[in-house]
Amino acid sequence: MNIALVQPDSSVGYALTSGRLVPTVVALIALAGVVVGGLALARPGGRFGQSRTAANAALTAGLVSVAGGGVWAATTAGTGFGTGNGFAGALVAVMLGLVSLALGGLVRARARNGHRAGSA
Numbered sequence: 257m258n259i260a261l262v263q264p265d266s267s268v269g270y271a272l273t274s275g276r277l278v279p280t281v282v283a284l285i286a287l288a289g290v291v292v293g294g295l296a297l298a299r300p301g302g303r304f305g306q307s308r309t310a311a312n313a314a315l316t317a318g319l320v321s322v323a324g325g326g327v328w329a330a331t332t333a334g335t336g337f338g339t340g341n342g343f344a345g346a347l348v349a350v351m352l353g354l355v356s357l358a359l360g361g362l363v364r365a366r367a368r369n370g371h372r373a374g375s376a
Contacts, residue, residue: 280345
């Protein structure tokens with residue numbers, strides 16, 4: 257009787273593989289959208305100038321991250337977490353992308369209504 261033991265490749269454990277790189281970049285884009293949308297919502301006339309520009313940036317980042325993370329998660333859905341293919345990162349990108357879309361929508365609605373800081 258011949259039993260072969262399969263040892264996991266220890267070099268892949270924490271390495272940034274190509275499967276992890278794409279969802280990580282997409283999640284960072286989503287995080288940037290969340291930061292821009294949150295700052296524009298907190299300070300309507302602040303650092304970003306026109307709040308419409310910040311809203312468009314947050315909406316674009318959210319759309320890119322939801323699409324990219326969703327496609328990546330759909331193609332790697334059967335493999336599970338911890339395999340090094342970026343499934344968890346893709347889910348994080350989708351969640352942050354949805355938050356970025358929501359913040360961008362709120363900022364755009366506020367800009368459309370002419371809401372300015374200090375007005376009730």
